[in-house]
Amino acid sequence: MKEGEITQIILLKFEKTGTIRMSMIDISEKKEITRTATASGRIKLKPGTIRLIKNKQVEKGDVFEIAKVAGMLAVKKTPDAIPHCHQIPITSIKIDFEISDNYIDATVIVKTIAKTGVEIDALCGVATALLTIWDVVKKYEKDEQGQYPGTGICEIKILEKIKGE
Amino acid sequence: MKEGEITQIILLKFEKTGTIRMSMIDISEKKEITRTATASGRIKLKPGTIRLIKNKQVEKGDVFEIAKVAGMLAVKKTPDAIPHCHQIPITSIKIDFEISDNYIDATVIVKTIAKTGVEIDALCGVATALLTIWDVVKKYEKDEQGQYPGTGICEIKILEKIKGE
Amino acid sequence: MKEGEITQIILLKFEKTGTIRMSMIDISEKKEITRTATASGRIKLKPGTIRLIKNKQVEKGDVFEIAKVAGMLAVKKTPDAIPHCHQIPITSIKIDFEISDNYIDATVIVKTIAKTGVEIDALCGVATALLTIWDVVKKYEKDEQGQYPGTGICEIKILEKIKGE
């Protein structure tokens, strides 16, 4: 028995059990209701970088404003980036940052009146806002070898998902 | 003295010290050399979800193939998403996944011959690949209240950045 | 009488008969109803390439999963690519492939509840899915001169368009 034959048997098996071949799932019958999702995440930075951000001395500009803009655009582009995501008409985006001594927390709240939830959209906003912060301060985060031993993004999660008012 | 006046004084101050107003930095004089960046990240999932992925029983399709495609596209779209990123002609993208009992690790290696590095591009690939996994398995990760208490993305970092061959 | 003058006469003529100058047509008054479109198309490949696909031995990955993801994203990006297409909130996308000895058929079903149909969106999904297959297997399709004498995409058509449930 050759390799190709085994694969085909398994494939047929799955086709019968119906576990493969789903594409973007059908939400036609779901109700249009208010849906809100709150996502958050953290970027760990050097205390020196945090100080530059606090003092607005980062060369590329106001870190939070740049990250907020990038995050908003990313929320709206979610169905372009995440294959199975539906196109949702977002009615509101709120992006906030909290700054500590060696990390920054980003929170993104996305709201819509739609047939499906917006948690992935909120997560995309958080991830892009944090990646933008990294990009904007990368000069201060690199060590002498050009590496980023201490920089990292973590704790990306959904704080809350609400259906209805 | 009114509020507006204080702001203007501060603004002028910064303009003189030259810390504001940088846009996309000038890389014209940098050399075109081979540059590689390896980024990685982790998504924590329920053991039950991990089993479905291993058994290829996830309804939306092959989780790793979908995440790999989304990750590749995200690497190439980095300058569209991250405001200060330069447009880099990527010569190679490698995306791999390692599956454990309650998490999946994604690794993205991006290579180019260009005037600036591709670490942010590699990070964008990791973040989008992990967000795509979340989206594809979200049905299995939600609890009865529709929340995601255990799901999370963490440890997004640069493992290595190499300049030259 | 010089060339320019003739043109102006003709132009004026058309402006009066009202046959030029339409932009994206007005669908404001059309009813939001369920609309479904099924498009299909075929890519002709070498029998050897088909065998590699069936045996999952194609170097770039699972051909159908990659094509399905590219097809889904293309359906959603239709109004970005086709100038006169309206932005439609797609509620469902189904993409399937049927594999024969020397060709693959792709079928894309797109569903929405909207003021206008989604047949062009379904066609965009079919075309992009088939072009992605070509790209993924191009290495096996090229002859010794680097040409593609037998590869081709054909029979892209609308199988069915349904208005209402």
Next chain:
Amino acid sequence: MKEGEITQIILLKFEKTGTIRMSMIDISEKKEITRTATASGRIKLKPGTIRLIKNKQVEKGDVFEIAKVAGMLAVKKTPDAIPHCHQIPITSIKIDFEISDNYIDATVIVKTIAKTGVEIDALCGVATALLTIWDVVKKYEKDEQGQYPGTGICEIKILEKIKGE
């Protein structure tokens, strides 16, 4: 007192007065009504260029058709380009041009049934249509030094915004 400290004081001040930190504003409660916006703008060109356009002798093609297509696509991509813009399902776009001896006027009418207005979308259409004209005729507008002393875009404005039928 050092520079950084002053900034922080000011920042806190603003946080208390609540003037910072707004992201994409919440339109959830606004009513879905018919909304129309008419924007216009002008590009000043050399009389010789205008003659080439009138005579359809511009090398790159029919200037108005190209500009109309670029303008329509730009209207639909407004929320991708303008950070705070909501995603609006446009129901109609009309783009027209009026040609004078040394300028062309573009008018863009955008219509929707939505929770917020489309004036920025109409302005994006005007700006992109005019920039496309510039690009298509730039060869004829440059002087011997490769400069554009007479070319310019001006009078971009909203002619009318209508709420309701």
Next chain:
Amino acid sequence: MKEGEITQIILLKFEKTGTIRMSMIDISEKKEITRTATASGRIKLKPGTIRLIKNKQVEKGDVFEIAKVAGMLAVKKTPDAIPHCHQIPITSIKIDFEISDNYIDATVIVKTIAKTGVEIDALCGVATALLTIWDVVKKYEKDEQGQYPGTGICEIKILEKIKGE
């Protein structure tokens, strides 16, 4: 032995034979040379529609100009649409149409000086130009039931691929 176990055995098997897991292939070592690709394709239309196109009586505008613009933009967006395609700096795009009694042929020639070929980019241009023609004339192609029995896109192929001058 349960279903999941079989799958894992097969998966391991493939991992060892090294046939899975390729992402965007590495072209770093390939030479930057002139590369040209010519693609073509055909759309079958009703004779009545062809007459309207010839007489420039199509309501939405000049069919060939609209299709040419959409085709050019699609060529440039190929790496956004086709996952494994590299970003190529296109140096020239030529799009032409030939009109017969019941079909239109589109030809797209793409040229670059790059490390890899542009045949997929040329095919994307052809497909999008033909889909745009369909969209622009769909009103005249539909039968009384709103179906498209005779409309179809076929013969999408690569006429020639050239490496070097």
Next chain:
Amino acid sequence: MKEGEITQIILLKFEKTGTIRMSMIDISEKKEITRTATASGRIKLKPGTIRLIKNKQVEKGDVFEIAKVAGMLAVKKTPDAIPHCHQIPITSIKIDFEISDNYIDATVIVKTIAKTGVEIDALCGVATALLTIWDVVKKYEKDEQGQYPGTGICEIKILEKIKGE
């Protein structure tokens, strides 16, 4: 003689004089040199709006930071928006604003080492930065009827185009 016939005669005429059918022009033979373009433009605003901007009291955030980010992204997306524009690897973008009592001037300097100039890219940056300012302050610019009688964008022009160092 009927309308259609006249058109065909004119069309044939033009085909013979060779004035139609150009697509994205061939720059393969042009030299890769340093190229810089400086574009500027002006937005006229109410004195009250200007004061809010100066005092950083605009609800949606720091007007200049938001406009700068939108402008940078627009420069990079020029070949997506303007059909005949080549894809240029931008090496530097500088965006600055000068604020007067009733208008704001934006200046965008774009630099590249490429086969063709970047003046259209710089103009796209100016237009998008100014449109973003309009969007961010539109609440303060509208009159009681929701119209914008005094708001306008003007004087978009190329200040300088430089070839070589």
